[in-house]
Amino acid sequence: xxxxxxxxxxxxxxxxxxxxxxxxxxxxxxxxxxxxxxxxxxxxxxxxxxxxxxxxxxxxxxxxxxxxxxxxxxxxxxxxxxxxxxxxxxxxxxxxxxxxxxxxxxxxxxxxx
Amino acid sequence: xxxxxxxxxxxxxxxxxxxxxxxxxxxxxxxxxxxxxxxxxxxxxxxxxxxxxxxxxxxxxxxxxxxxxxxxxxxxxxxxxxxxxxxxxxxxxxxxxxxxxxxxxxxxxx
Numbered sequence: 001x002x003x004x005x006x007x008x009x010x011x012x013x014x015x016x017x018x019x020x021x022x023x024x025x026x027x028x029x030x031x032x033x034x035x036x037x038x039x040x041x042x043x044x045x046x047x048x049x050x051x052x053x054x055x056x057x058x059x060x061x062x063x064x065x066x067x068x069x070x071x072x073x074x075x076x077x078x079x080x081x082x083x084x085x086x087x088x089x090x091x092x093x094x095x096x097x098x099x100x101x102x103x104x105x106x107x108x109x110x111x112x113x
Numbered sequence: 114x115x116x117x118x119x120x121x122x123x124x125x126x127x128x129x130x131x132x133x134x135x136x137x138x139x140x141x142x143x144x145x146x147x148x149x150x151x152x153x154x155x156x157x158x159x160x161x162x163x164x165x166x167x168x169x170x171x172x173x174x175x176x177x178x179x180x181x182x183x184x185x186x187x188x189x190x191x192x193x194x195x196x197x198x199x200x201x202x203x204x205x206x207x208x209x210x211x212x213x214x215x216x217x218x219x220x221x222x223x
Binding site: 002004006031040041042043045048050090092096097100101102103104105106107 | 122147149158159216
């Protein structure tokens with residue numbers, strides 16, 4: 001148990017669906033992250049929320065929309081996804097600036113049909 | 114582009130032997146490095162870290178070596194066990210953003 005919980009663990013959706021991924025951290029951290037993990041590729045940072053500011057990777061398509069209502073919860077809203085969006089989506093948290101290391105959840109394995 | 118990379122995508126090790134996993138990085142301004150282990154069906158788990166003012170750091174059965182001259186990082190696992198089978202990632206930190214390599218898959222042979 002890493003202290004970062006992601007739901008659902010698996011998700012299959014059609015290209016016209018709308019779904020949301022949820023992440024909750026119980027570590028008291030002040031920063032939360034969404035990463036995308038595709039086969040044989042490095043982890044790709046999608047979004048960061050730290051100290052109530054959002055920092056995003058400009059290459060992330062607008063069909064991915066993050067929401068961070070408080071420092072413990074993070075969502076990733078998905079709509080009109082493409083098959084190439086199928087991947088493992090990982091949530092992580094950290095306490096900055098004291099500690100740069102990330103604590104990851106187990107991820108949501110997403111399949112877009 | 115990708116600034117962190119691993120030399121080999123796969124490594125097969127006999128149980129009981131020592132494992133060495135290598136990583137090259139390109140950003141000389143990076144001041145903090147981490148090794149993660151990812152088992153099947155799980156997220157990456159922190160193994161060990163090292164700051165740029167150090168050359169070596171030891172943990173339980175693991176050692177990280179940092180060579181800033183050639184921008185090289187390695188993870189040594191002593192007496193490799195079946196439970197060490199996983200994907201290992203190095204990551205470098207610059208301005209509170211971690212950049213990850215693609216990973217080395219370690220398989221332990223009985």
